[in-house]
Every structure is written in C-alpha cells, then in structure tokens.
Amino acid sequence: MSRPIVAIVGRPNVGKSTLFNRLAGDKLSIVQDTPGVTRDRIYADVEWLNYSFTIIDTGGIEPQTDDLILQHMRNQAEIAIDTADVIMFITDVKAGLTDSDFKVAEMLRRSRKPVVLVVNKVDSHEKLQYDVFEFYNLGLGDPYGISSANGTGLGDALDAVVAHFAPVSEGEEEDEVPRIAIIGKPNVGKSSLINKVLGEDRVIVSEIAGTTRDAVDTDVRFDGKEYIFIDTAGLRKKSKIKEEIERFSIVRTVAAIERADLVVMMVDAEEGITEQDAKIAGIAHERGKGAVIAVNKWDAVEKDDKSMYRFLDTVQKTLAYMTYAPVVFISAKTGQRINKLFETIDMVVQNQNLRVATGVLNEILYDAMAMNQPPSDKGKRLKIFYMTQVSVKPPTFVLFINDKELMHFSYTRYIENQIREAFGFKGTPIRMLARERK
Ligand code: GDP
Numbered sequence: 201m202s203r204p205i206v207a208i209v210g211r212p213n214v215g216k217s218t219l220f221n222r223l224a225g226d227k228l229s230i231v232q233d234t235p236g237v238t239r240d241r242i243y244a245d246v247e248w249l250n251y252s253f254t255i256i257d258t259g260g261i262e263p264q265t266d267d268l269i270l271q272h273m274r275n276q277a278e279i280a281i282d283t284a285d286v287i288m289f290i291t292d293v294k295a296g297l298t299d300s301d302f303k304v305a306e307m308l309r310r311s312r313k314p315v316v317l318v319v320n321k322v323d324s325h326e327k328l329q330y331d332v333f334e335f336y337n338l339g340l341g342d343p344y345g346i347s348s349a350n351g352t353g354l355g356d357a358l359d360a361v362v363a364h365f366a367p368v369s370e371g372e373e374e375d376e377v378p379r380i381a382i383i384g385k386p387n388v389g390k391s392s393l394i395n396k397v398l399g400e401d402r403v404i405v406s407e408i409a410g411t412t413r414d415a416v417d418t419d420v421r422f423d424g425k426e427y428i429f430i431d432t433a434g435l436r437k438k439s440k441i442k443e444e445i446e447r448f449s450i451v452r453t454v455a456a457i458e459r460a461d462l463v464v465m466m467v468d469a470e471e472g473i474t475e476q477d478a479k480i481a482g483i484a485h486e487r488g489k490g491a492v493i494a495v496n497k498w499d500a501v502e503k504d505d506k507s508m509y510r511f512l513d514t515v516q517k518t519l520a521y522m523t524y525a526p527v528v529f530i531s532a533k534t535g536q537r538i539n540k541l542f543e544t545i546d547m548v549v550q551n552q553n554l555r556v557a558t559g560v561l562n563e564i565l566y567d568a569m570a571m572n573q574p575p576s577d578k579g580k581r582l583k584i585f586y587m588t589q590v591s592v593k594p595p596t597f598v599l600f601i602n603d604k605e606l607m608h609f610s611y612t613r614y615i616e617n618q619i620r621e622a623f624g625f626k627g628t629p630i631r632m633l634a635r636e637r638k
Pocket residue numbers: 210211212213214215216217218219259260320321322323346347348349350
C-alpha cells in the first residue's frame with residue numbers, strides 16, 4: 201500500500217544531492233501541478249524495476265567544523281532510522297574513510313535497519329575500485345561503488361536497496377481501517393487534537409507498536425468505527441540549526457503522509473494560512489492522499505457572521521490546488537466540532553474508494569465534449585474515445601485519445617471538473633492519465 205522510504209545519509213560533499221538528482225531524474229524538471237509549492241528537493245519518487253519508492257535526502261545543510269558535521273550526521277542518521285525502510289549511507293572514495301563515517305556506521309548498525317553502503321565518486325574503474333574495498337571496514341556489508349556524476353554502478357546499488365523491501369503479497373486484502381496522519385506546522389495543535397480525541401469518553405484507544413523506533417500508531421474507536429492515527433510528532437530533538445529543524449520536520453511529514461490514506465491538515469485560525477501551510481499540504485496533494493483541512497483554535501478568534509467565509513476564502517486561495525478538500529473549523533482545546541471532523545473523515549474515505557462504472561463515466565465525457573469542444577492544433581483536433589477508472593485511492597482515470605500532444609492541461613482539468621460535478625469526490629485528489637490509441 202504505502203511506498204517504501206529510502207533515506208540518503210552522509211557527510212557534506214560526498215555527493216548526496218548529485219545522487220538524489222540523478223535518481224529523481226527528469227521528474228524534478230517537469231512542470232509540477234502544485235503551483236505555489238516550492239521544490240526544495242528533499243524528497244522525490246523513484247522507479248526501479250517493478251518497484252517504486254520515495255527517496256529522502258536528509259542532508260542539505262553544510263556545517264563547517266568537524267564537531268558540527270558529526271552532530272549533523274548523527275541527527276541525519278537518527279531521522280533516517282526513525283522514518284526510512286532502507287538507508288543509503290553515502291561515502292566518498294576520494295576522501296576515503298573518516299572518523300565520522302565510522303561513528304555513523306556504528307549508529308546505523310545498532311539500529312538494525314537495512315543499510316546499503318554506497319561509495320561515491322568511483323568515476324574510473326581500475327584503481328578506485330580497489331579503494332572501495334577499504335569500506336568493508338565500516339562493518340556494513342558490501343560497499344557499492346558508484347559514480348553519481350556519470351551514473352555508473354547505480355544499478356547494483358539500487359538492486360541492493362529494493363532487495364530489502366518487504367515482498368508485495370499478491371491478492372492480500374489491505375486492511376480496511378483508514379490511516380490518518382495529522383499534519384501541520386509546529387504549534388498548530390496537532391498533539392492537542394490527538395490528546396483531545398484520545399480523552400473523549402466514547403473513544404477506546406490501543407497503541408500499535410510501530411515498525412520504527414519512535415513511531416507509535418494509535419488505534420482509535422470513535423462511535424463504533426475504527427481509525428488509525430499516525431503520530432507525526434515523534435522525537436522532538438532540539439537542534440540549534442534552524443534549517444535542520446525545518447528539513448527534519450518535512451522529512452517526518454513526508455514519512456507520515458506516505459503511510460497514511462488521508463491527512464488532517466491543521467492550520468492555525470489565529471495566525472491565518474501561510475505559504476508554509478501550502479508547502480505541507482502540497483506534499484499530501486502530490487502523493488495522492490485524501491485531505492481534510494482543519495482550521496484549529498477557532499475558539500480563540502473574534503468572530504462575526506462573515507468570519508468563516510473570509511477564512512474559507514483565504515484557505516482556497518492559498519491552497520488553490522486542493523479546493524477539493526473540505527474545511528472544518530474546530531477547537532482542539534474545547535473539542536468543538538470534533539464530531540464533524542470524524543464525519544468528514546468518513547466521507548473522504550468513502551470518496552477515495554469510490555468507483556464509477558465506465559458506462560456512466562462516458563455519458564459524462566460525451567456531454568462534456570458536446571458542451572465544450574476538445575482543443576485543436578494546426579488543423580488537428582483532440583479526440584477522446586473513451587474514459588475508464590483504473591484505480592482508487594486516489595481515483596485514477598485513463599482517457600484514451602488520438603494524440604497526446606493535443607491533450608492540454610486546461611482540457612484535462614475541465615474533464616476532471618465535470619467528473620467532480622457529477623460524482624463529488626470531495627476530499628480526494630483525482631489523477632487523470634492519457635493514453636494514445638491510434
Ligand atoms: P552533498 O553535499 O553530499 O549533497 O554533495 P553534492 O552532491 O553537492 O556534491 C559535492 C561535490 O562532489 C560536487 O562538486 C559534485 O560535483 C561532486 N560529485 C558528486 N558526485 C560525484 C561523482 O560521482 N564523481 C565526482 N568526481 N564528483 C562528484
């Protein structure tokens with residue numbers, strides 16, 4: 201169900217970003233459909249053989265002194281151990297083994313997480329290949345010599361990574377209990393909400409030991425229905441470096457979202473909605489997860505009869521790419537509308553799993569085309585033969601068309617809107633794919 205997470209860890213300048221960009225490939229350069237969400241290249245999707253997974257670069261900042269480098273590497277390793285399914289530990293053949301490499305290797309070994317040891321900058325084969333053997337000393341098994349700069353050796357390293365993924369058991373039913381990640385920037389009230397929910401009389405709680413050291417999922421029964429809440433708070437280690445705190449909080453959010461079916465995106469009513477909120481919500485949108493926007497601390501704002509509309513308006517402007525997400529005004533402090541939040545979650549779960557029969561879908565399609573003719577270019581007109589829904593979570597539709605070049609974003613969006621008008625799909629992103637059929 202959820203995509204495995206592979207975390208990249210290593211000293212500054214060993215080539216983590218170079219590797220990251222190579223693995224992420226062209227995908228980073230294509231225009232993304234999440235306007236306003238800046239790409240800081242912390243995470244990306246990778247396809248290798250039949251596997252698809254998410255890579256996260258935990259590095260990013262470049263401390264200057266040896267002490268700080270070691271501290272930063274320890275923090276990286278800790279976050280990777282905490283969130284990743286497999287860790288790629290990157291070292292540098294040109295710099296050789298360093299003291300901090302040994303220390304981090306020891307941490308990784310003790311964690312018992314699968315680690316793939318990568319030795320980068322093995323650009324030419326003969327001599328450097330011998331130097332790679334030295335890295336056996338780290339006690340992390342076979343070192344994979346690669347060159348991120350020219351792409352050699354990557355195949356073997358990736359084979360080693362995917363070999364650690366849990367086998368995909370075919371035909372096995374996914375468990376039906378919705379998994380919910382509460383996300384949002386620090387201090388919006390995530391823990392308060394969880395605590396409030398857990399404190400309700402009607403709620404029966406049991407903790408599910410997580411696969412990772414700190415993550416503990418909570419199984420909640422509310423009005424007879426079951427939900428699993430994924431903890432995003434995790435370890436709250438104090439770091440002195442602001443960029444580090446921010447980066448790690450995004451890494452944590454990505455990991456939690458990856459494991460979730462839907463998110464409750466919390467925003468702070470007192471502060472209003474900001475670009476930082478847009479960035480966090482955008483992660484859920486891009487990953488095809490359902491979303492409910494919870495405007496929290498509603499108890500603390502001065503209200504008149506228009507306050508809600510005004511707030512709604514700014515939410516929809518700032519999160520323009522996810523106008524499908526329902527908005528609930530809550531107070532984690534007083535418990536106001538927590539009922540409503542659960543009702544909304546139930547609705548989104550239903551919509552994520554909704555399947556529309558091909559017949560009905562095509563009636564909508566033909567009506568849509570009659571109302572608004574498909575675009576043409578240089579005398580050639582786009583033809584859409586038919587459309588079918590290929591999957592749920594998120595609902596994904598394939599349009600069979602004559603020529604991909606003619607399928608403009610705006611027309612795809614138009615069809616999507618027609619589908620939404622007819623069937624709702626409130627709370628879930630929709631994916632539209634085009635396939636040529638000549
Ligand atoms: P990071 O700090 O770990 O993210 O490292 P970068 O990706 O920024 O790379 C640091 C430096 O190493 C840059 O100058 C890269 O061009 C260089 N570099 C990265 N990969 C390779 C490689 O495979 N071979 C060589 N020769 N240089 C590389």
